[in-house]
Amino acid sequence: MSALAALLQLSSATLPVGAYSYSQGLESAIEAGWVSDESSARQWIETVLSEGIARTEAVIVARTFDALAQGSVGDLVLINARFLASRETRELLAETLQMGRSMRLLVVSTPGVDGAVRQQLDDLEADEGLGYPIAWAVAAMARGLDTETALLGYLYAALENIVLAAVKTVPLGQSAGQRLLTELGQGLAMMVSVARDCPLDELTNFLPGQIMASMQHEHQHTRLFRS
Numbered sequence: 001m002s003a004l005a006a007l008l009q010l011s012s013a014t015l016p017v018g019a020y021s022y023s024q025g026l027e028s029a030i031e032a033g034w035v036s037d038e039s040s041a042r043q044w045i046e047t048v049l050s051e052g053i054a055r056t057e058a059v060i061v062a063r064t065f066d067a068l069a070q071g072s073v074g075d076l077v078l079i080n081a082r083f084l085a086s087r088e089t090r091e092l093l094a095e096t097l098q099m100g101r102s103m104r105l106l107v108v109s110t111p112g113v114d115g116a117v118r119q120q121l122d123d124l125e126a127d128e129g130l131g132y133p134i135a136w137a138v139a140a141m142a143r144g145l146d147t148e149t150a151l152l153g154y155l156y157a158a159l160e161n162i163v164l165a166a167v168k169t170v171p172l173g174q175s176a177g178q179r180l181l182t183e184l185g186q187g188l189a190m191m192v193s194v195a196r197d198c199p200l201d202e203l204t205n206f207l208p209g210q211i212m213a214s215m216q217h218e219h220q221h222t223r224l225f226r227s
Contacts, residue, residue: 006143010136011153013160017102017132022095023165023225024048025213030169031220032213038176041166045159046184048210050191053158056086056205057133058195061154064137065147073116076134079200080124083131086205089214091227096132101125103135112142151192159184169224 013020026044029035035044060083067075087093104121107113117138124130133154140150160181167177217227 003144003146003149006140006145007149007153010140010143010145010150011157011160013157013164015157016106017099019099019157019161020164021225022099022161022227023169024092024095024162024227025210025217026162026165027169027223027225028213028217028220029209030166032216034209034213035166035170037170038172038180041163041170041172041176042180042183045162045166045180046187048162048207049155049159049184050187052205052207052210054155054191054195055198056083056203057158058151058155058191059198059200059203060131060133061137061140061151062147062195062198063200064134065141065150068117068138068141073114073120076117076120076124080131080134081128082200082203083133084128086203088205088211089218091214091218095227097129099132100130100135103132103139104130107135107139107142110139110142113138147196148192151195152188155188155191155195156185159188165225 009015026035029044035041060079063079064076067073067079084093087096104125107121108118121130121135121138136154137150140153145153163177163180166172166180167174214227217223
């Protein structure tokens with residue numbers, strides 16, 4: 001498989017990990033009136049992506065690449081624990097654990113994954129659970145992607161998923177969704193740079209609005225998404 005085909009596969013909305021069923025608090029933000037149109041959706045998504053996902057999940061992807069490149073399989077334990085500790089709500093934790101479990105099943109069928117890495121993922125799953133970015137990074141590296149290309153794919157997939165949630169729930173038209181992908185996609189290169197160079201101990205996820213929305217979503221009566 002070519003690097004481009006691998007990137008398209010791993011960033012596709014058809015990747016069988018259930019990402020489409022999560023909004024990461026967006027649905028609750030819409031219910032509260034914080035997001036109500038294209039402009040407010042753009043602001044919400046840009047903030048979550050640049051101040052949250054790029055500085056947590058993407059950093060985890062980058063540091064997992066480092067550990068695999070150096071043959072430091074044991075480092076995945078610390079990386080996974082650090083990421084799970086950053087999940088502030090029940091729904092956000094359940095989301096990454098469910099997606100990590102599904103991604104691990106894809107890793108198992110991926111040629112080129114070292115046996116020690118497979119075993120480490122199995123052990124993490126059996127212990128406190130496996131975070132999605134770690135499992136995703138293993139699959140990406142096994143497909144020959146370099147760190148920057150992988151980060152771009154991961155961030156684009158996250159952007160597309162939140163935009164699709166907004167299109168369904170605000171609701172926005174398909175053209176508005178494409179505008180958001182185009183406009184917000186222009187900032188992905190900078191986010192890749194941030195994630196690539198961020199040490200694990202500087203990982204940050206200060207998004208109080210999203211966390212409040214996530215907590216409220218746990219008790220929201222009518223909802224389409226699981227987070």
